[in-house]
Every structure is written in C-alpha cells, then in structure tokens.
Amino acid sequence: MxxxxxxxxxxxxxxxxxxxxxxxxxxxxxxxxxxxxxxxxxxxxxxxxxxSSCSAPPASAPTGTSQSNSSASSPSATNSSEPATISPDPRPSQTSSSSRSIPESGPSGYADTPSSVTTEKAGKILSLADFFEPDSSWTENRFDVADKSEVSGIAAQVGSYGQQQTLELRLANNFNTLTMKIGQANDSKSSDKMLVIRVLGNGKQLDVQKIPFNTVQEISVSTKMVNALKIEVTAEDAENRDSKSVLAVISNVTVR
CATH class of the missing domain: 1.20.5 (Single alpha-helices involved in coiled-coils or other helix-helix interfaces)
Structure with a gap:
C-alpha cells in the first residue's frame, strides 16, 4: 500500500x-x-x-416375467412330446329323447310280441309276430307244400314219440272265426306220418284234424268269446315207427 x-x-x-x-x-x-x-x-x-432406472425392472414386470418363465420351464407345456390323456367322463351318457329303445328279444328270438291281436288285424293274414310268445322252434319262410310252391307260412319240425309244437293267439274275445291252412312240407324227412292238428279255445277242444303227406287241409273254427286260442301240432307214428320228423306248415291264418 x-x-x-x-x-x-x-x-x-x-x-x-x-x-x-x-x-x-x-x-x-x-x-x-x-x-x-x-x-x-x-x-x-x-x-x-x-x-438405476434402466437397470431396475418395471413394477409390473416381476409377476408377468415369473409367470412366463414358469410356463416356459413347466414340464406340462404344450411343447411336451408326451400325448395328453383324456380321462373318461364318470357321468352316464345321456341319449336323445327322440331315440327309441329297441325291445329285447324274447325266448323265440323275436322282439316281444303284443299281448293280444288287435281288431285292425281282422281279415288280414297273421304273421309269426302276431302270436303270443312263440317258441324258437317256429320259423317264418316260404315252403313247397303238395302242389303249392313258395307258400308263405309258419313252420316247425315235429317228430315221433309224442313230440308237440304249440302256437297261441290272444284274441281278447274280439273275433268270431279263425281260418288257416295246414300241410306237410315237401322236404319233410318222413312222408309216411300223419300230421295231427288240435285247436283249443280257452282250454276246450274246438277241432282236431289228421293230415297226410301231399295234402293241404283248410280248418275253420268258431272263436266267439275265445281269448286264448291254441294250435297244437303232433305227428302220429307210422307203422314202421321210424324216428324221422315232419315239417308242419301253417299258412293263411286269419281272424274275423
């Protein structure tokens, strides 16, 4: 300074x-x-x-990331080579209400037959299905009988020694007469026996006929106030008493 x-x-x-x-x-x-x-x-x-903001994950990232990582590393992912198994549904299956149940077959192999012949069947040829619970030995087909070929009928084998075949109709007291034709088929094992036809109404005999080979027999019986009508078929033994059978053919069965 x-x-x-x-x-x-x-x-x-x-x-x-x-x-x-x-x-x-x-x-x-x-x-x-x-x-x-x-x-x-x-x-x-x-x-x-x-x-620090770039290195830190976003707030919502941990959940999504962990889920994606867990799904990617999970053994049950869709990329697994093992085929998926489908467990059966324990609940019973339900069918459509419009579907119909098939009736069980009876002892004769046919569907359950009606309990009785309806009045709509009057004047019409009856089939095996119209009979009440026919035995399985009865069949329905076409047969050659005497001079008649291709006869549509109901047939059964009848042997010797009291063998019997039976058919039954439940008429419910609605008809007055029954008609039918009976004969032995041309291919019967025996041509020497007599065919015996017995018709019962409510347990009472209405008619009985013996029909030889090469013959067609027409039978007509009254069925007024008859409910249970039975047709019993047997074969009468021939003189030589052979064991061969006869094929009995019943055709053109009608009720009126």
Missing amino acids: ALVQGLPQIGRKHIRRKAKFLLHARRIGDLLKQRNLGLKATLLLATAVAT
Missing part, C-alpha cells in the same frame, strides 16, 4: 483499476467454478438416476 502511495497519481489510478479488474476476474472465476461444479454434479446425479 505504501508502494502504491509513493507512485505518481496516474500510476496509482492504473494500478487500482488493474487491481479491481483482477478482483472482478477472480470473482467471475469463482462463480464460473461454482457453476461448473454445480453443472457437473447435476449431470452426475442425472446419469446415476438414469442408470
């Missing part, structure tokens, strides 16, 4: 100006340093925040 006071007036002004300039320059430098440090700190802080 003493040195400055000893200088000329012009020199002192110059030194003071220079000192002020240096002081202002120092202050500016300090401010720039402070600002520079602040900027660097701000940049460092922003970089740290950005880095």
